Amino acid sequence: MGIEIERKFLVKSDVFKKQNYQKNYIKQGYLNSDKNRTVRIRILDDRAFLTIKGKSNVSGTSRFEWEKEIMLDDAKSLFLLCEDGSIEKTRYLIKQGQHIFEVDDFHGDNDGLMIAEIELFSENELFEKPDWLGKEVTGELKYYNSSISKNPFKNWK
Template sequence: MSVEIERKFLVKNDAFKKESYQKKMLKQGYLNSDKNRTVRIRITDDTAFITIKGKSNKAGTTRFEWEKEINKTEAEKLLLLCEPTIIEKTRFLIQKGKHVFEVDEFYNDNKGLIVAEVELTSENENFEKPKWLDKEVTGDLKYYNSSLSKLPFKDWK
């Protein structure tokens, strides 16, 4: 069990792709997407995880997180039990200074949305901001994957 501290940003363009040292396909769904807790099933390449996240603090930067690797075949069966809609995206990893940015390019009903996250060791930790970062959306619930599964990007006004 741990506490996750992260900040989330929109991305201006696809310049991040040239800086990426790794990319992977992710497929994930939510068994529970309540605002106080989420239970997520995620398949990444050949691994799968179940993750429980608690409610974010007021700033949206910090929340409880528990994750455990599970069998991929079991994860595929659990995805069938998930709430609509399954999220599919490519995650790009980019090293910037001592931090790694995870940039998610979404597909299907969330096509056109690109979001970057950086994990920190404290809420006020400084980090080098890449030029392709845009507006900060930390704490804006509509950008949470659990929210995107309920109200996808294509349906935003």
Template sequence: MLEIERKFLVTSDAYKKEAFSQKRIIQGYLNSNPERTVRVRIKENKAYLTIKGSSNTSGMSRFEWEKEIPVDEAKNLLLLCEKGVIDKTRFEVKIGNHIYEIDEFYGENEGLEMAEIELQSETELFEKPSWLGEEVTNDKRYYNSYLSKNPFKNW
């Protein structure tokens, strides 16, 4: 499946009042190579194994395959992951016809807040809320796999 998404920094926590959902996420990487990232994620009481291909030149599109797995298996796989587990809360906010996923990071990435929006095409129009800041879609420093090895606190 092709994933098309754009990423933005967040300028305030106003999105928290608009959120219809918030979930804690713990994730690690079995492979953080950008050509074939393999991620293990526990999101509340569900777990997933995800494989992502490399991004296209715009940074907006890439292949993504995801499968739900038992939480106990995900916990075991997290023990095998590369150094640098990502710990965050994901807030979901509906704006117009889209849902923004805003991640508030903890631990070594404390202070980073980033919003993502999934689109049907790279040219699809979408509403931008007042708390949406600079676009960082093509900046690889904001990929979670990069943040796991090069935490925000060290920038």
């Protein structure tokens, strides 16, 4: 529990897939996707989590986050209560310098969308940018998972 500081970027190529040290399949849905707070159910391989995130600050880099691991069967049951539009993706973890990038390669209605996130200790922290990193989209609501679940990538064209 605490303040999450992260920046988001589009991904220009899938070169990162050769650099990952871990990958996981993720399915997530939203019990609430209000702009002031989101309540998410996530299944990560064979584990499950309930996450509550607050509203982002003005720059979009910081917001309150609370997360708790829950029973897998409970998560599957809670999916029945989720808003329309779940998200499925493969997450790749890539070490770059002193940081770890989480790159989400989306599936289904969001196929073709790839977003990288990096968690930081401060908003102005410097970090190494890999060649496959594209345009920064930090703070652009369109790229939040809760928005993608309602307006999938296939509708953006």
